[in-house]
Amino acid sequence: MIPSETLVKQAKDRQFVQDPNKAPTEDIHDIIFQLEKEGEWEVQRVPEPYMEVKTKYGRIKKIPIEKTWHHKSCGQCGHIPGYSTSIFWLNRKFGYDYIDPSDQTSCTAWNYYASATSNAAAQAAVAMRNFAAAAETGYYPLIHCGTSFGHYKETRMQLIHSAELRRQVRDILARLGKKFVIPEEIVHYSEWVHAMRDKIQENQVRDMSMIRATVHPACHYHKLITEDVIYDPEIYGAQRTAIITGTLQAIGVDVADYSTWYDCCGFGFRHILVSRDFSRSFATQRKIEVMKKEANPDVVVTHDTGCVTTLDQSQFAAKAHGHEVGVPVLSDSQMAALALGAHPYKVLQMHWHNTDNTGLLAKMGIDPDKAWAEFEKALEKLKDGSQQYLTWEDTDG
Amino acid sequence: MALDLRINKYADVPMEEKQRLFDEVTRDERFEEYLYGCYECGICVASCPSARFYDFSPRRIAQAVAREDVDLVYTLMNDSIWDCSQCFSCDRCPRKNSPGGLITIMREVAVNNGLSSAQEALEGYGRIVYKIMGTGTQVSPDMLQPNAFPDWGPHVKDISDNLEIWRRALPPETLHTTETGWQVDDKTIIELYLIWHMTGVMNMIQEVDEGLYEILVDVMEERLEEEGYDVTFD
Numbered sequence: 001m002i003p004s005e006t007l008v009k010q011a012k013d014r015q016f017v018q019d020p021n022k023a024p025t026e027d028i029h030d031i032i033f034q035l036e037k038e039g040e041w042e043v044q045r046v047p048e049p050y051m052e053v054k055t056k057y058g059r060i061k062k063i064p065i066e067k068t069w070h071h072k073s074c075g076q077c078g079h080i081p082g083y084s085t086s087i088f089w090l091n092r093k094f095g096y097d098y099i100d101p102s103d104q105t106s107c108t109a110w111n112y113y114a115s116a117t118s119n120a121a122a123q124a125a126v127a128m129r130n131f132a133a134a135a136e137t138g139y140y141p142l143i144h145c146g147t148s149f150g151h152y153k154e155t156r157m158q159l160i161h162s163a164e165l166r167r168q169v170r171d172i173l174a175r176l177g178k179k180f181v182i183p184e185e186i187v188h189y190s191e192w193v194h195a196m197r198d199k200i201q202e203n204q205v206r207d208m209s210m211i212r213a214t215v216h217p218a219c220h221y222h223k224l225i226t227e228d229v230i231y232d233p234e235i236y237g238a239q240r241t242a243i244i245t246g247t248l249q250a251i252g253v254d255v256a257d258y259s260t261w262y263d264c265c266g267f268g269f270r271h272i273l274v275s276r277d278f279s280r281s282f283a284t285q286r287k288i289e290v291m292k293k294e295a296n297p298d299v300v301v302t303h304d305t306g307c308v309t310t311l312d313q314s315q316f317a318a319k320a321h322g323h324e325v326g327v328p329v330l331s332d333s334q335m336a337a338l339a340l341g342a343h344p345y346k347v348l349q350m351h352w353h354n355t356d357n358t359g360l361l362a363k364m365g366i367d368p369d370k371a372w373a374e375f376e377k378a379l380e381k382l383k384d385g386s387q388q389y390l391t392w393e394d395t396d397g
Numbered sequence: 398m399a400l401d402l403r404i405n406k407y408a409d410v411p412m413e414e415k416q417r418l419f420d421e422v423t424r425d426e427r428f429e430e431y432l433y434g435c436y437e438c439g440i441c442v443a444s445c446p447s448a449r450f451y452d453f454s455p456r457r458i459a460q461a462v463a464r465e466d467v468d469l470v471y472t473l474m475n476d477s478i479w480d481c482s483q484c485f486s487c488d489r490c491p492r493k494n495s496p497g498g499l500i501t502i503m504r505e506v507a508v509n510n511g512l513s514s515a516q517e518a519l520e521g522y523g524r525i526v527y528k529i530m531g532t533g534t535q536v537s538p539d540m541l542q543p544n545a546f547p548d549w550g551p552h553v554k555d556i557s558d559n560l561e562i563w564r565r566a567l568p569p570e571t572l573h574t575t576e577t578g579w580q581v582d583d584k585t586i587i588e589l590y591l592i593w594h595m596t597g598v599m600n601m602i603q604e605v606d607e608g609l610y611e612i613l614v615d616v617m618e619e620r621l622e623e624e625g626y627d628v629t630f631d
Contacts, residue, residue: 072571074535077578081538081567088569100571102580105533105589113483115519116504117526117605120427122596129588150485162426172595176588219484226488264446264484271482274521276548278482282446316550349567354552375566382565389573390566 016238018058018231025227027059031160032182040166042181044135051195056231056238062185063195064142066096069134070189073145074106075305082349083308084144086337087189089347092392093340094199098142103133109151110306114270120158124165125172127155132178141183142192146304149188150220153228156186188221190243190303191230193332197250205341209252210363213335214297214327215244216287216311218304219264244303244332251339256295260286266314267306276314283310284318288325298360300329308353315355328357338364345375346395407471415471421506422462422470422499431498435460441487441496453480455487455496462499470503478503479518511604523609526602530593531616533586534578538564587624590617594630 020027036043046062055061068091076083091098108126112118134141143149159166159182170180193200222229222241232242235249240261248255266282268275288311291297300311312329319325334348344350344366350357351372358368378394381387407415422428441455442448448455458477461469478500485497507515519526529535543554556563564573571579593599603610621628 072579074529074578077572078534078536078538079541081564081569081572084572085567085569100569102571102582103585104579105581105585106529106535106578108529108535110535111526111529113501115522115526116501116508116515117519117601118598119505119596119601120425122592122598125592125596126589129592133585158427161430165426168596172592175595176591178588219486223485223488262444262486264482264486266446266482268446268482268484270479270518270522273525278447278450280548281450286446286449313546313549316552317548320550346566346568349563351563352556354549379562379566382562388565389570390568392568395568 014237014239015233016231018054018056018233018238020058023057023059023227025057028156028160028228029184032156032184035160041170042135042179044131044140044181044183046184046187047140053191053195053230054232056227056229059227061187061191061228061230063187063191064140065195066091066098067139068096068098068142068192069137069139070098070100071104071107071130071134071141071143071145071148072100073148073305074110075309076144080305080308080349080352082334082347082352083305083331086331086333086342086348087144089337089342089392089395090193090196090200090333090340093203093337094196099137099139101133101137104130107145107148107151109147110269112151113147114273120155121165121168121172123151124155124159124169127152128159128169128173128180128182129176129178131183132173132181134183135179135181140187142187142189144189144305146188146218146221147306149186150224152186153225156182157225186228188303190221190247190332193336194230194243194246196336197247200247200336200339201250204251204339206339206364207252208335208339208364209254211299211360212254212256212295212297213248213299213301214256214258214291214295215248215261216265216300216302216307217241217243217261218302218307221304244301247332247336248301251336253301253335256297258291258294260290263287265302265307265310267310269306272306272310279310280314280317283314284323284325287311288315288318288327289323291327292324297327298363299335299357300327301332301335302329303332312354326355328353328355328360330357343374343395344368344371346378346390351375405468405472407468407475410471412467415467418474418506418510419465419467419470421509422502425502425505427498427502431495431502432459432463433492433494435463435494436492438491441490441494444486444489446482446484446486447480451480453477455481455500458499458503459490459494459496474503474507475512475514478507479514508601508605516605519605523606526606527609527613530590530598530602530613531586532577533581533589537574537576537578539575583620583624587617587621587626590620591628
């Protein structure tokens with residue numbers, strides 16, 4: 001195996017020149033606006049003010065700051081809800097206006113990649129129905145799930161290149177009484193966090209400099225339509241995506257490299273549900289154990305539903321078999337929220353995660369027992385009926 | 398112990414049937430974007446997670462389809478494609494092939510035609526299909542039961558025991574649900590259901606799981622009636 005130090009050195013030494021004029025792929029923006037001129041669809045503009053970031057070939061991508069319509073994620077909301085809660089909390093912390101809609105379905109891509117019980121037209125219709133629902137509110141879609149993000153980019157590409165698919169989906173949307181509208185940019189929440197990293201740093205209240213992290217970029221974020229992914233010459237020499245790493249470095253976390261960074265997490269879509277022996281083996285043997293051996297991180301940080309789930313949940317069985325595991329797994333939104341002072345249980349909801357994360361909290365100077373007692377005290381109000389739900393105001397205390 | 402050592406265990410399937418399925422794969426509008434040729438460099442295999450743990454090779458898939466080896470494609474469609482992780486790590490192919498994309502199409506063809514391998518692959522998966530098609534969210538908090546995830550340890554029981562109160566302890570108002578990932582409007586679920594009908598997905602479900610199809614139709618038509626819809630399907 002190549003020592004990780006060698007790989008790190010190579011990454012710093014080599015530089016990918018981001019030149020839009022030499023991009024080997026078409027600029028999606030040109031085509032979607034041309035199709036708008038031809039009356040094929042409407043394009044929902046990124047609301048001002050927005051941030052600008054660079055994608056792989058140096059093209060500019062607009063990231064909305066607020067007025068965002070939060071396209072939630074099945075796995076985050078269902079099994080690791082502090083992931084989504086942290087995204088909302090960050091928006092509230094900065095006083096940004098947003099919508100958490102109930103007129104939203106899953107992108108249904110997890111099921112599609114797992115079972116193939118769908119087809120291109122259905123997938124495109126689901127995407128465009130959600131986009132239409134967002135446009136009706138005047139708020140701009142911000143996609144929480146890495147797979148939804150990648151899949152919507154794929155779907156957009158198919159719609160761009162197939163007049164027949166556009167006709168079919170436009171007809172379906174019309175029958176549902178919906179507009180045929182596509183967003184100017186498809187934006188993942190972690191791109192919003194990345195764009196906000198300087199503001200997060202300015203408002204940081206917790207020192208994170210003692211924390212060493214490894215980063216797992218999600219496959220469906222950076223391997224699908226790779227030209228529409230954030231790259232930065234200052235981060236890995238633009239040899240790989242800057243997502244997550246840029247955010248962590250901004251808040252002072254020591255990001256350590258490891259040789260299997262490109263490998264997937266082992267989620268496998270159908271495997272995590274019906275063939276978990278594969279997911280467990282891959283997640284622990286190709287990811288967590290390699291990270292432990294080469295970087296010994298305090299935390300693994302990633303930015304997708306399936307990655308957090310697989311890398312975290314798989315460690316229990318591996319530990320039982322004596323494997324060298326035991327690294328907590330968090331999302332970049334949770335790490336950013338921690339840096340801004342968020343409560344580990346009321347906001348990050350870390351009790352939904354599996355691998356012991358109390359050591360990580362202690363290293364940051366947070367007493368996990370005291371924090372848990374505070375959460376349990378808040379639960380008492382729900383149990384005795386004096387309050388039905390924990391509110392955002394409760395998270396401030 | 399029964400061992401099947403035949404070199405071609407699908408020799409009894411008529412060649413016309415194998416050709417018909419192959420043609421269905423290549424007719425898909427996405428096909429020409431997913432296959433350009435093969436250098437036999439092995440980059441796709443090296444980056445493939447499934448290749449490390451299964452007798453599976455994305456290169457074999459791409460080459461079999463490119464060579465128009467109808468017989469082998471049929472075998473792979475039955476024995477191999479469900480091992481793919483659909484991570485698209487193989488998209489780093491220097492010829493711009495997408496073996497993962499080819500597999501997406503091959504899986505759809507397998508489901509559309511009710512291949513027994515597809516039915517076997519989807520055994521135990523019906524509940525998930527029902528959840529996504531019937532509720533609009535793929536997984537729900539109440540799926541976290543110890544008997545469903547024994548390999549995730551006692552932590553699953555903690556969640557299951559505290560599910561209702563822990564869901565109420567989530568500040569976002571849409572996340573207090575236990576049977577769906579988040580609160581989805583009735584009208585939204587009905588629109589999703591109509592999409593499944595208008596795009597032929599309900600027919601796909603009927604092809605691979607008649608029982609699941611009947612349940613979905615019963616539940617959703619009751620819902621349509623409750624919401625005052627009077628729908629005529631083709």
